[in-house]
Amino acid sequence: MSYYPARAVVDLAAIRANVARLREYAATAQVMAVVKADAYGHGLVPVARAAREAGAAWLGVAQLSEALALRAAGDTGRVLAWLYGPGAPLAECVAAEIDLSVPAPWALAEVREAAAAVGRPARVHLKIDTGMGRSGQLLPAWTDMLHEAVEAQRDGLVRVVGVFSHLARADEVDHPSVRTQFDVFAEAVRRAEEAGADLEVRHLANSAATLTEPAVHYDLVRPGLATYGLSPLPGREPAQLGLRPAMRVESQLVVVKDVPAGQGVSYGHTYTTRSDTRLAVVPLGYGDGVPRHASNAAEVQVGGHRFRIAGRVCMDQLVLDVGGTSAAEGDRVVLFGPGDDGEPTAQDWADAVGTINYEIVTRLGARVPREYVG
Ligand SMILES: Cc1ncc(COP(=O)(O)O)c(C=O)c1O
Known part of the structure; x- marks a missing residue:
């Protein structure tokens, strides 16, 4: 047992199998393996590698430090980071080709500055609060932010590549709030496209929605928990979902x-x-x-x-x-x-x-x- 009389054994074959299974659920949508918080405790870099091997086109993290750690480990694929505060080192992230969430107008202003400093447009995903009541802007304020973003795109400072949101109650199968959030999301996407955003990815499905709500998969699903083989659905065992705890x-x-x-x-x-x-x-x-x-x-x-x-x-x-x-x-x-x-x-x-x-x-x-x- 070496110096430490305990260990967490992480089965990377299980991670790969789970990602492969999630790709089946996702069908035509791409999969973003969410590897924030040290890959839910499983270890950021080994899990990220396993997820990529199994075909995860995207990796998702909360913190910029997590995204930069992926780059430092040699990951060159698409990575989205969605949590940072005013004054964060965004230029370093733009230079590292990390996609950034824009959850508020101040963030857009800082992303523009970072892009100008680096001399390359920042790839951004605008965050719409469709009902989670957490990050992102509610529809009216979001539309203002969207128009500012499209203007920054015309200036060559950002590329609005994504619109995304997060579901509050997808683990409660058939909960009406999922439909309500979906409708707000559809409207947000419509406005973005109308304003001239050329979106690569529209995304709002977490693990629960990836497993149960194909209607909300859009272009990309963002499963975290299911990547690790755990079930987000009360009363449903991982094996019943084709998943294996890692x-x-x-x-x-x-x-x-x-x-x-x-x-x-x-x-x-x-x-x-x-x-x-x-x-x-x-x-x-x-x-x-x-x-x-x-x-x-x-x-x-x-x-x-x-x-x-x-x-x-x-x-x-x-x-x-x-x-x-x-x-x-x-x-x-x-x-x-x-x-x-x-x-x-x-x-x-x-x-x-x-x-x-x-x-x-x-x-x-x-x-x-x-x-x-x-
Ligand atoms: C923005 C966002 N997307 C996706 C996820 C993944 O969620 P889950 O682990 O339920 O699949 C999280 C995790 O909380 C998140 O914050």
Whole structure:
């Protein structure tokens, strides 16, 4: 297990298979694999390479630093970055041929300046808020921003290559808000084309919409979660969608010891042994991204048995009550994985701690080594 007694094993064959499957769902639309937040915890560069190998024509990130890291790693394909603040180093991104989101008029002004400084038009995707109530402009303000962008295009400073939006409730199958957002998007696209934008890509589908709403695929879909083999749809298993979870988090037991009945376990003694038993220490804690809400709630697997975490998750350690089994120091512990061998899944963890599978994989700490297979 090397210096660190835990690891996240990431199956790149699963990533490739998931991207290939998503391309089937996308049909004639292109696929943008969303690799923000260190590829949802899976590792930016290895995942990006695997996604490209499987035919992802685009990569999507939130931060400029993530886009620049892709370029530094040698990625030369289309990359879109959609989150930055006033004063960000946009010139560096324009020079690196990174497509930029324009969510607000100030951003358009800064993109123009950056393009003028670099001496090359910036490729921009205008963000319309079709109902998410987050980034982008609502339709009236968006139209003003659109006209400014088209003017900047005439000046040779930008190329309006995309119009995009984000869906708020696509994970609720057949939710009427998807249709409402779609209608606003269609109107935004119509106005853009009428104003003279020569759009390469119109896009608003996340994983859930990629899997369930072909009508909103347009030219490009942007699946994040599904790239990693996790399901965005409540009650639908990844396998039912043709997806395979790519991450397995495992560790080993570092201390196993006999204790009497009545032994309080971990901070606050929120778990007390009921009979003479054995406790086992797992060297992972909230400093590794294990949610503290998993205390006395989430299960892990050791030697074919599942155990609920006993007592509170500490910063670096958690404890199991492994009484009645032959668990021993050095035994492998699986926190979550694809579920093939009866181990819990990221979805099981999300259910146990009251969150979503996205958060379980993405929050895994940077200090846990990633190991790549496949
Ligand atoms: C703008 C945008 N597009 C696409 C995605 C991918 O979403 P999902 O992981 O649900 O597929 C995200 C993630 O939140 C996003 O912010």
